Every structure is written in C-alpha cells, then in structure tokens.
Amino acid sequence: MILKPPPIVLACLLATLLVPAALLLGLLSGSSGWGWPNADILWLIRVPRVLAAFGTGAALALSGALIQLVTRNPLGDPHVLGVTSGASVGALLALLLLPAGFWLGPEVGAMLGALASMTLVFSLAWRSMGRGLAPSAQPGTVAVLLVGVMVGAACGAAVSFMLAVANDFQLRNIVFWLLGDLNGASVWWPVWLAVAVSFAMAWPRAQELDWLARGDAWAWTLGVPVARRRRIAILAACIATGVAVATAGSIGFVGLVAPHVVRLTGLRNARLLLPFSALFGGVFLVLADTVARTIISPAQLPVGVISAAVGVPLFLMLLLRRRA
Template sequence: MRLSAPPLARASMVAALCVPAAMLIALTSGTSGWGWPQSDILWLLRFPRAMAAFGVGAALALGGAVIQLVTRNPLGEPHVLGITGGASVGALAALMLLPMGTRFAAEGGAILGAMLAMTLVFTLSWRALGRGLSPVTQPGTVTVLLIGMMLSAASSALVAILLAIASEQQLRGLLFWLLGDLNGASLWWPVWVAAIVALLMVLPRAHELDWLARGDAWAWTLGVPVAQRRRHALAAASLAIGLAVATAGAVGFVGLVAPHVVRLCGLRSARLLMPFSALFGGAFLVVADTVARTVVAPSQLPVGVVSACVGVPLFVWLLLRQRSAR
C-alpha cells in the first residue's frame, strides 16, 4: 500500500523548498546575467526588490484567500472584484492631489481606495450574498463577480480620466501604478507590515471564516456576528491589498493563483489556507518578477504581465470547471 504525506506536511515541505529557492533565484539573476552579484548590487537593488516582491505577493494572496472565504466564491480575487482597480484609483488620486513628496500618500490613498471599492461591491450585492448555503450554486457569488467586474471597468475609466488631466511631470509617475511593476520598489517593509497585521487580524477568528464560507445562515446559527465578521475580514484584506498596490501597482491574479495552489495541496481550512497562501503568493511573485527581469534582458517586463499570463488561463479553467459542476 502506498502511503502519502498528510496535507499539512506536504504543504510545509513544498513551502520550505519553494520560498528559499525563489529568493535564491531572485538574488542570483538579473538583467546582467546569472551569478552572485557584487555587494552593492545585492543589497541596494536585488535584495530590496526581492523582499518587495515577496511582500506584495503575500499581501495579494492573503487578500485573495480572505475574499474567497467571505464571498464563498472560488473565483474571488482582488483584481477580478475591482479591489485592485479601486486601490489604483486611490493611489493615483493621492499622488495628484496631495503635495509632491508627501510621505505615504500613495499608501494611504491605495488603502482608502481598496476599502471603498470593497464596500461598494458588498453593499451592492449584500442581498444576493444572503441567499442559500451552497458555495458553488449560490446565485450571490455570481452577482458579486459581475458587480466586481463592472467596478473594475469603472476604475479603469477613472484611471483614464486621471491620466488625461495629469500634467506631463505627473504622468510618468502615475503610469508606474498601471504597469504592475516592481522596478524601483526599494521601500519593502510597509507591505510586509501590512500583510502581517492583516494576517493577525483574521487568524484568531479563522474558524468563523470557515463557517462564513458555508453560508451566512450556517454561520449565524453557530453564533457568528456575520456582518461584523465580514467587515473585519474585508478591512484586513483591504489593508493588505492597498499596501500591495501602493508598492507594486496593479498586479493581478496572484490572489487567485496562490489560494488554489494551497487547496491543491489539500489545505482547505482558513487557519491553514491564509498563511500558506501568503507564502506561496510571495514565492510566486518573486519568481514572476525574476522572469520579468530576465526573459527580455537587458529590458524588463512589468511583473503584472507575467502574473496575468499565469492567472488568466487559470481563471478561465476555474470558471469552466465551476460551470460544468452545476
């Protein structure tokens, strides 16, 4: 009889291999080629960028896992639901309206934009979210997805308006947020702090998120304050997503890819899904950024392009799989 490792042990072994390997690849590769770099290049360029990539990936993956649990929708993701777009609008507006050089202007604007976008999505779809207990066939999940897509389109329109009225001096800096690029992301610690704080906010009540994932009525019968717990979880997700967008721009689909990789390892409870999603999301974006830096060297691709090349096919596959299961 063939014995397989328990899901937690298997996921832990994969994470223990993937995270250090991703960081090592990022530190030993660049536009100039492969190999261990000089000290200045390592500590001033590659190390901060790798840390920023890991923090952004972890924050987006954690936000995606929380959104999927709260919406009971396996397709839930910050980019698809318009949360990334809202954070981008907030960051761009803050950069345009606040005096140049204002500290943490983009970070504050991105967090407010993410929270406003998430509030709009769930305010417009709160009736649909209360119907049924099934995480797959429930009509509310489709409503949330459609409203999120419309909000994403509206955010794109607002971004276009901001770019149209921006001055030439502002335009160069504003375009950074649209590309999903980590080039120049040397300030890496705020997104790490945001991801850790967000995880600490949701982890103590992880079992209640599992109950929410089975439906509002189910959670309510078990004594969960549904509205309060949803607002608390979404506030944590908005904090993580907002700082991720402020650091790297509109990087999409990390929050979709990482939680599903964790589920494929056999981990489905929120207590394990959220931290392991953060680990795999961080490793995924570090590798994606390494590909973006090296595949067309000495030029560089936006990391959002690489993540979308993986995320879009996965999103289509999951959507077709969900429809065929009905």
C-alpha cells in the same frame, strides 16, 4: 471523488525549502547576469526588490483567499471585485494631489481607495451584512461579482481620466501603476507590515470563515458573529490589497490563483489556506519578477505579463487534471 487529507508536513517542508530558494534565486539573477552582485547592487536594488515582490505576492494571495471565503465565490479576487482598481484610483489621487514625497501617501491612498470600492461593492450588492440573513438562496454571490466588475470599470475610467489630465512627469508614474510593475518598488516594508496586520486580523478566527463560506445563516446558528467576521476579513483584505497596489501597481491573477493552487494540494481549511496561499503568492511573484527582469535583459518586462503567462496555464492544467 475522494479527497486526500491535507499534507501538512510536506507543505511545511516545501515552504521552508522553496521560500529561501526563491528569494536566493531572485537575489542572484539580474539584468547584469547571473551571480553574486556587488554589495551596492545587492543591498540597494536586489534585496528591496525581492522583498517587495514577496510581500506583494503574499498580500494579493492572502487577500484573494479572504475574499473568496467571505463572498463564498471561487471567482473572488481583489482584481475581479474591483478592489485593485479602487486602490489604483486612491494611489493615483494621492500621487496627483499630495506634494511629492509625501510619506506613505500612495500606500494610505491605495488602502482608502480599496476600502472605498469594497464598501461600495458590498453595500450595493449585499444588503444582508447584518443580522437580517437570507439563508436559503445564495445571498449576493452573483450580485457581488457583477457590482465588483462594474465598480472596477468605473475605477478604470477614473484612471483613464487622470491619465488624460496628468502632466508628463506624473504620466510615467501612472503608467507604472497600470502595468503592474515592481520596477518602481523602492520601499519594501509597508507591504510586509500590511501582510502581518491583515494576517493577524484574519487568522485567529479563520475557522469561522470556513463556516461562513457554507452559508451566513448556518454559520450564525453555530454562534459566529457573521457580520463582524465578514467586515474584519474584508478590512484585512483591503489593507493587504491597498498596500500591495501602492507597492507594485495592479497585478492581477495572483490573488485568484494562489488559493486555488493551495486548495488543490489538499490544504482546504482556512487556517492552513491563508498562510500557505500567502507563501505561495510570495514565491510565485518573486519567481515571476525574476523572470520579468532577466528574460529580455537589459530591458525589463512588467511582472504582470509573466505572472499571467505562467499562472494561467498552470491554473488550467491543475484544474483540468483534477477533473480527469
């Protein structure tokens, strides 16, 4: 199959058009109907929510792209590898144990939870983090996935346990984590900060991640400090995922699909893949959230429902059309 060169100009053009369009659409529609809302609704409700949605989508997509590259696994995703579950546990622990209103408690808790689960996954499944390289076989790609699913299951059990012991007030907060909902997202900027930090960590050396995806040993012979690159990328992914989960609960799917959609358009290099995945994830989640809070208004759906309902067919369609 012949691969087309990446349509960089077109992609930039589309991004500059789609990002403001999606943000505007999100601002103009709400449970009170279509149109320009009054200033209080706009600034206190719509703007933070749309910004939180964009940042969350961008964070999950960026994290998904990074995890796919460093595990060289097209199935890599913060959700699949148990990172979001770990982040949920961390955020919930922070909610339950810290005094109410503790500044950025859930965010930091989620980030630590994400880091803990990811460290666990990699130390169990991937012994060759250092210079001891296993060049021939595919080191740990299947093992990482299996261990990730297991760690995710364990974290799920931990969440269920906390659900059982929590009091009524805490329960409402917990359910919001589980559903993956932007309804409770009142603070929008931590996730933008997390995206910026994570992007700044990963992007300057993104090219080397591309080489890493083609084998540790080969990348090492090209002069790439393999273990360090991978650790930095994983740390960046954990920061982005953790804060995204703290902002909007565990929303699956965006992290898996966004990098694949971007790749299918021809933007395959990690240097292009990372920023455009983030943009696509942001736009996607803003649109999904807009639908989620208007489709059965005045009631609201959790955004995870819409992102899966739209994302799964979209992804399958792209995949099957490419095969044909």
